[in-house]
Amino acid sequence: MAKSPAGPELDHLISLLAKMPGLGPRSAKRAALYLLKKREVLMRPLAEALDDAAEKVVACVLCGNWDSQNPCAICADESRKEGVICVVQDVADVWALERAGAHKGRYHVLGGVISPLDGIGPDDLNIASLAQRASASDVQEIILATSATVDGQTTANYVAERLEGLNITVSRLSHGVPVGGELDYLDEGTLAAAIKSRRPY
Numbered sequence: 001m002a003k004s005p006a007g008p009e010l011d012h013l014i015s016l017l018a019k020m021p022g023l024g025p026r027s028a029k030r031a032a033l034y035l036l037k038k039r040e041v042l043m044r045p046l047a048e049a050l051d052d053a054a055e056k057v058v059a060c061v062l063c064g065n066w067d068s069q070n071p072c073a074i075c076a077d078e079s080r081k082e083g084v085i086c087v088v089q090d091v092a093d094v095w096a097l098e099r100a101g102a103h104k105g106r107y108h109v110l111g112g113v114i115s116p117l118d119g120i121g122p123d124d125l126n127i128a129s130l131a132q133r134a135s136a137s138d139v140q141e142i143i144l145a146t147s148a149t150v151d152g153q154t155t156a157n158y159v160a161e162r163l164e165g166l167n168i169t170v171s172r173l174s175h176g177v178p179v180g181g182e183l184d185y186l187d188e189g190t191l192a193a194a195i196k197s198r199r200p201y
Contacts (some may be wrong), residue, residue, distance in 0.1 A: 010036075062133075064109030064126055066091050074098070074107060081105035083140035086195075087130060087159060089113055089147060092184040097145070100188035102195040105143075108133060113151040114158055122158055131162050141169040143198055147182050148173075160201045171198040 010032060017028035035043040059065070060072035067073055074080065074094070084105030088094055089112060097103045110125045134142055142163060146152035160170050173194040183191065 059109075063094075063107045064091070064111060065094050065107060082138050084143065085130075085133060085139060085141070086143040086145050088145050088183065089152065089155070090184075093145065093147075096184050096186065097191055097195070100191040100195075102188075102192040103143070105141075110146070110155065110159075113146060113149075113155040115151045125155070127159060127162060130159065134163055134166055134168060139168055141171060143195070144170065144172045144201060145183065145195075148178060149180055149182075156201070170201040172201045173198055 013035075014025070014028045014032045017023055017031050018025050020028070023031065035046070056068045057066050058068070058070050060067055060070055060075055062071045062075045065072040065074060069076065081104055084103075085108050086097065086103045086105060087108045087110060088097070089110055091109055094107050094109060097107075108126065108130045110127065110130070112120055112125055114120060114122055114125065130142075133139065142159075144156040144159060146156045146159075156172060163170050186194075
């Protein structure tokens with residue numbers, strides 16, 4: 001095996017960068033070299049920002065969104081509709097819907113989807129806490145906004161079954177979300193149309 005031309009510190013940086021989504025070993029090497037070239041204007045500020053985020057950013061106790069305040073800014077916003085909760089897979093989906101300005105209620109982040117192949121079951125997700133929130137007297141509607149993948153659909157079906165018997169409307173995203181589509185990759189117009197055209201589950 002050829003010896004690495006970089007020192008152990010640079011090798012370690014490259015190996016960590018390679019674990020990022022979308023970055024393979026070659027891309028990680030390019031990113032590491034770029035950071036080193038720009039160490040004063042980019043690398044040091046990035047290191048400080050990473051350290052700051054690691055110390056201060058936490059998961060919201062109510063919805064699961066990431067924020068430096070707890071409850072998060074969305075949950076603390078009294079102008080939002082208390083009785084409508086939009087259920088999403090990940091925090092990126094919250095941000096996508098907020099970017100689109102499509103939802104004016106609350107959120108609930110499941111933390112993923114049910115995926116037997118990956119060993120992820122219902123107990124690994126924030127479904128029990130959603131059922132607790134949904135049983136509150138002021139909740140009128142739960143919008144299931146999981147992705148239109150097989151695992152997303154399976155998760156939505158399971159959540160809908162868990163919410164049966166509660167006196168609330170359970171709806172699902174409709175037009176605009178393609179089968180196999182991920183919310184984070186959709187444009188604002190598509191997301192807004194999907195929220196507006198939701199239907200009973």
